[in-house]
Amino acid sequence: MSYLRISSMTLAVAAAISLIGCGQKEEPKPAPAPAPVAAPVPPPKPEVTVRLGHVAPLTGPQAHLGKDNENGARMAIDELNAQGLEIGGAKVKFDLVAEDDQADPKQGTIVAQKLVDAKVNGVIGHLNSGTTIPASKIYFDAGIPQISGSATNPKYTQQGFTTAFRVMANDVQQGKVLGEFAAHQMGGKKIAIIDDRTAYGQGLADEFEKAILAAGGKIATREFTNDKATDFAAILTKIKSKKVDVVFYGGMDAQGGPMAKQMKSLGVKAKFLTGDGGCTPEFIKLAGEASEGQFCSLPGVPLDQMPGGKAFGDAFTAKYGQIQLYAPYVYDAVMVMVDSMKRANSVESAKFLPEIGKSDYQGVSAKVQFDDKGDLKGGAISMYQVKDGKWEYRETIGGSPAEMVKEAVKDAAAAVKDAAVATGEAAKDAVKGAAMEGAKAAADVAKGAADATKSAAEATKAAVEKK
Amino acid sequence: MDIFIQQIINGLILGSIYALVALGYTMVYGIMGLINFAHGEVVMIGAMVALSVIKLLENSGLPVFLLLLFGLAAAALVCMAVGFTIERIAYRPLRRAPRLAPLITAIGVSIVLQNLAMLIWGRNYHAFPPILPTTSMTIFGATITSLQVAIVLIAALMMIGLMILINRTRLGRAMRATSENPSIAQLMGVNINQIISFTFVIGSALAAVAGLMVSANYSIAHYYMGFMLGLKAFTAAVLGGIGNIAGAMLGGILLGLIESLGAGYIGDLTGGFLGSHYQDIFAFFVLIGVLVFRPSGLIGEKVSERA
Amino acid sequence: MMAQLPGLGQFRRDKSAAVIASIVMGIVLAALPFLIGSGLGNSWLRIVDFAMLYIMLALGLNIVVGFAGLLDLGYIAFYAVGAYLYALLASPQFGLHYPVWLIIPAGAALAGFFGALLGAPTLRLRGDYLAIVTLGFGEIVRIFLNNLNAPINITNGPQGISGIDPLHFGGVTLAKPISFLGFTIPSLHAYYYLFLGLALFIVFVTIRLENSRIGRAWVAIREDEIAAKACGINTRNIKLLAFTMGASFGGVAGGLFAGFQGFVSPESFNLMESIMVLCMVVLGGMGNIPGVILGGVMLTILPEIFRHGAGPVQLALFGKILLDPEALRMLLFGLALIVVMLYRPAGLWPSTTRRREFKGESTTDVLKEGE
Missing domain, CATH: 3.40.50.2300 (Response regulator)
Incomplete structure (x- = not known):
């Protein structure tokens, strides 16, 4: 996540300000x-x-x-x-x-x-x-x-x-979230990655791999197919021999569905995880009952x-x-x-x-805000799991406002170790920043600050939960 | 070891599917010396029709066996009609034309069939109705479903049937005569137009079988599925020696095994330098290697120097 | 540059007529981008630019298929080689930015080398066996391009290479309008002239080749390899030369494509592209240069005509869209391939010898007297 590094302290403060500024703008929409x-x-x-x-x-x-x-x-x-x-x-x-x-x-x-x-x-x-x-x-x-x-x-x-x-969300944003999810929530220790050698599948799988390695997971094997394939028996058999916990597929539903099905018929016990390309009703249709309990991610919120x-x-x-x-x-x-x-x-x-x-x-x-490159800011990613033949929402990881304040928190109070204290600080900073901007409506500022504090608190909570 | 056996079985199943499709290519080639590039699309039409019919009858309470049979019958009828029409419209008028002219019409037919299928069945992927038993059996630690056993058996049966048809029947004799020298066959009283039509119809019926098998095994059908399948099957037919029925079978099975073992072991063999993404390259290298040493395929008849 | 046009053969009968015809032709070709640009819009100009690239490709493939009679289904690999060489040597991928005049010939040379590489093991193969091996070769090149991002990142894999330098000469880049003596040439027009120039150069080379010893040797091999051998033709070298020459044209076109697009990725070089170039050669008239050019232009422009026409014509005729215009477009394209071949089996503009052959003795090997 390169944009993390770009954001220096000033940027973070600016983000907090703009957040509040945005909050203002949003309220009186017709104004x-x-x-x-x-x-x-x-x-x-x-x-x-x-x-x-x-x-x-x-x-x-x-x-x-x-x-x-x-x-x-x-x-x-x-x-x-x-x-x-x-x-x-x-x-x-x-x-x-x-x-x-x-x-x-x-x-x-x-x-x-x-x-x-x-x-x-x-x-x-x-x-x-x-x-x-x-x-x-x-x-x-x-x-x-x-x-x-x-x-x-x-x-x-x-x-x-x-x-x-x-x-x-771009591949980097989503791959990272997927990797962390596989390593932490799914408890993946040994992970197999398959991608379809398209720009999308390979990009996502690469980012996923990085995230897994960063989280201390182990990539048991990396396999490949193509976006027109229907037979995955050979690579799945190899994956079976590696005894993995999670199989991640970077690619589309037309391959992901049959792949999950073939995993089941070959007796691969691992959980199946895929990105937005497989996060479709089509996946369930094609995988049949083999789709039960499998995971996928989708940018944004359900x-x-x-x-x-x-x-x-x-x-x-x-x-x-x-x-x-x-x-x-x-x-x-x-x-x-x-x-x-x-x-x-x-x-x-x-x-x-x-x-x-x-x-x-x-x-x-999602709540659409762009960063300076034109990418979606924050980029919340939601995770889903198949229950009774339907994708069921599990949780949202990241998310635009929370993510941004979290960054502000991190940068503004780099010295302060305690996250809770930092939250208060950042919120104060944010209020100050908003006031300096020459607040047009005091009520709005207060509301924005309150929002920011709330989001920051949530972010902190999420961060604490993760740790 | 069980993994190795599993890979062999995977290869056999994949290979049988290739072989089923390759039989259609090779039959047409054997009679007319023409690569029927549209054959993959006929397989697709077969899959689509079979799937639609089975979906339609799914809730009628008929036993699975009958459902499959009805699906297959409908698919075979449609495919035969399509095959017959293709030959009549796109190939017959070009019998005396330069060799590449029918290749271009075949590509045209292929594009037309694909887009017609898209108009009829839409752009979405179709899932095969879950009517088949999903239980799998275990042989030496490897798993295989009953459908997959059926696929291997059917492919073998089809090949044997075709060989009997060609070598043991009157019709087969006429086919061989046409293949050998059409004008002399005609002088001997063979109605070669009829024979060629018949070849296309049989090839298309085989395509219908293949279509049903593919869509049932992978539980997926799509208007674009014919292209890749046709390409692989064509490769298989050439590998075995195009124009030769047993060659198609051999080439198909071999290609399936190469792909399966290639994907399974190429990574370990090269110390992780090459992975399963080189599976197709592996297959093509084997093909080129075979053709360099046996320029007319593994068991193909020697092409005369006068091409 | 226009003086080459009389060589097209059709205008050879009368010298003065040839001069006039070539002058007219020259004026038309020079004015074409302005006519199209102002009359039909820049999208058509871009299509014409692509048509130029495809003419180069079709002419290159014509040497292999049309002259030497070797069926090649993997021709697009050479286009890919040229394109990727340009992309690697003039983009931020390796931080290299070599000049165009160096890369394009290098691309031609490398593609030519690949052509020989393909030719060598396939010398003994004939007809459809050759077709499948060349097809395999094309796929091998594409798969390598698609996968060479690990362990060492060379081609950037499926992500493709972006930010490629536009075609430029010294400080003049074709990506921006060029001011010249108070006269501004828009970017697409500049590309047009460059592509036209190179296409004409390739036409010129092809014509010279066709009428040379080598060209006659190719035709001899096409017609009867054994007889050609008996006449003292070194069939091995001559065949390899056909592959090399054909491939090098593809390499040039590839380099231009990379500079024009600014982005290359393996999906631009799939089997369907090879098949399309083959269709251009066969549909236009195998072995006949004007025919091949016609084929290249037709098959590039036809789908675009259908694209522009499929929706509006339906609206005009029936008042509503009955058939999905996109499916209809491809449907019509497929039908056009069939119909053209049925009515002109030797191509739209076959060479005179071919036409003669076709009227007399058939060249089909199997169903010689089919009816």
Whole structure:
């Protein structure tokens, strides 16, 4: 977790301040809207059409995920259109330009160029890191903001492109949590890792391995398959001979499901753990009864724990059928982009782009805030386990506000060993910082500080529990 | 030791599946000298149809055996029709065309079938209904399910059946004649159009069997599953000597064993330097090695110098 | 540079007509990016840029398949070799930033070496056995690229290599608009001219090869290897040369691809890509240079036409989307492959000798008198 190191003391304090600042901004939501409207009055247009591009593979082996993403975006667009938003004094109609990149990097750039030509105001996607990375350059050159709901390769946001954002934890964030979970909660001493040699699977598995080693676990064997395989008997037999406690798979549900099933029929006794790619109802369908008791992780917080999450889930299921995987994140990506437009009071890419970085949006998958690279801040990861043929929520590890205050706590009071004392200190610091900022509404500050204290306390509690 | 036996059994099962698909490739090749690149997609169609029919009848209370039979029958019918149509539309008009022309139409057919399947069955993965017993038996410490035993047996039976068909029946004789020299076969009163159609129909029926076996064994079916399977089976057919029925079987089993043992032991053999991600490379190296020393496969007939 | 065009053979009859034709052609090719860029948009220009790369690939494969008659299903491996060499020598991966004029020829040379490497063990193989070995070779290269991130990280594995230097000459980079004598050339246009130049160079080399001793030796091997041998042709060397030459073109195209995209990952070099390049060669007209160029352009542009057309045309015809446009697009693409081959079995623009062969004696080995 490199961003941990980056955050120096000042950064941490700044984070605490911004947290409180965000808290302020969040409360009077309609308030900022009218103010700027009065100032830069754009020519009064009756209606503007905002075109949002969406790219995902709609043909080829990952088409089911691609369509799911598209449905997520479509759902958001439909809802927004039904709301009849007004931005910059004009009624806004959103239009989704959905494209297929076939998960092929070359097609990805062609489609990106097509969207740039079509003068889309923003882009949601792509699905795969392999297409997202080369396409991001084209969007950056054209100044078009891009939010991906599913590209998890850390490189995507490390290229220095100010237009690149993602509303999903990257591989590093998730792999670390998964590793710690396997080592501590699942009691894994000897662990086998399998990955599918895709950018996603390998990236996640590498981070998982690092976390396991850091936690003092032992990697019994590292095996590999590919994203089109169906037969895992050979590698599972080898894993069986190593007598491991946990098998981790970095890859998608289409392989994870059959893999869990074959583990059972080969008599591998280990627990099965997988990342977001396997955290789908499809996994249970494909693994059958072998899925019982297996674990997975999903960035963000479960839908039914999020405000509006359950409503989203129900509406989506009614409209498009079961959520495959990334639809909620893509939905959030659209919402975050439109939220930025609202705050900037403009639908022009150049105008609302700076606002995306400042987002503080309560999405259905997570509370969306970005760090300076465009990655999701904090990145809560939730763990699930199959019970009675259903993924059941177990716990959330990390989490944006708590995580941030925890860092603030750590850095601000590096000398102070006692975490409880540090919490108080940090909270005080936070209050001070907020006051210095020239608090606009005292009540809000107090509320924000209280929130911060509460989160810090929670963080401390979590930290204590872990130890 | 039980691990080694388990790996051998894994290889046998995988190999039998490859062999089942490879039989279809090799039959068509034997008669027409044509790589039917679309064969993998026919297997996919077989899997999809069988799965849909079984899903439909799942709650009808029929015994499992009948369910499978109905699924297989429907799949076989559809596949035979598909195979017949492919030959009629994409290959027959090109019999006198340059050698690579039917290869391109085969690729075209493959793309068409894939996307048709996507339109019909959607983009999602389909799980095979849990109608089969999941109990497994233990032989020398290795486990195998009854379905897997059935797969190995069926593959062997299919091969024997095909060999009898080709070597012992009137139809088989006509097939061999067509393969040897179509124009002379025609002069001898063989209706070669009919024979070729028939070959495709049988090959497609085999594909239906393979499709059902694959989707039942891995409990998964998807419109994209044919590509990889077809590729592996094609490799197996060439390894054994394409055009040769026993060769397809041998090549399939061998490829399965190589993959299984490769994935299982390559890491330990190289001291962890190479891992199971080199399993396919291992298989291809064996293939290249075999072909360098036996340019027409393990038991393939020698290709005449005049290619 | 345009003077090479008369060599295309079609314009050879009349010298003055050839000059006029090549001038017209030159003007069209020079003006093309501006016509496309302003008329159809930059996405089409990017497609045309890719079409140029595929023309280079198709011409390279044409040497192996079309001239020498060796079926190669792993051709994309050479493209990958060129692309990865560029990526490794001009990116932050190893912190190396060598100039383009050094890397592209190096890529051609390395790909050529790989071509010989593939050719050597496969000299005895024929037809479909050769096809499967070349297919295996292509997969081996891809799998190595995909896995060489451990124990020593060379290729960065499935993550691919990002941040590759754009194609640049001295201080002039093609990734940004180039100002030249008060005239600005947008980035995609600059790439177009570079790719066009190299494609024309490859066309030129191919034409010269075709009419050389080597080219005739290739054709002789294609038609009858034993007879060729009997005529004193060193079939081993000539075959290896075909693999090497073909591969080196692929290496050039690969290097350009890496610089153009700025990112390479193994998924760009899968089997389907090899098959597509083969389709270009066969569909266009094996062994005939203009035909192969046509094939390359068609198969790059056709799916894009369907992409632009599949949805809107349905809307216009039926008032709603009946069939999923993306599935329909691929469906139409597959159908196009079938239909073209059915109506033009020797390709869209076959070489004259091929056409003659096809009308007279069939070249099919098995079903000679099939009907």
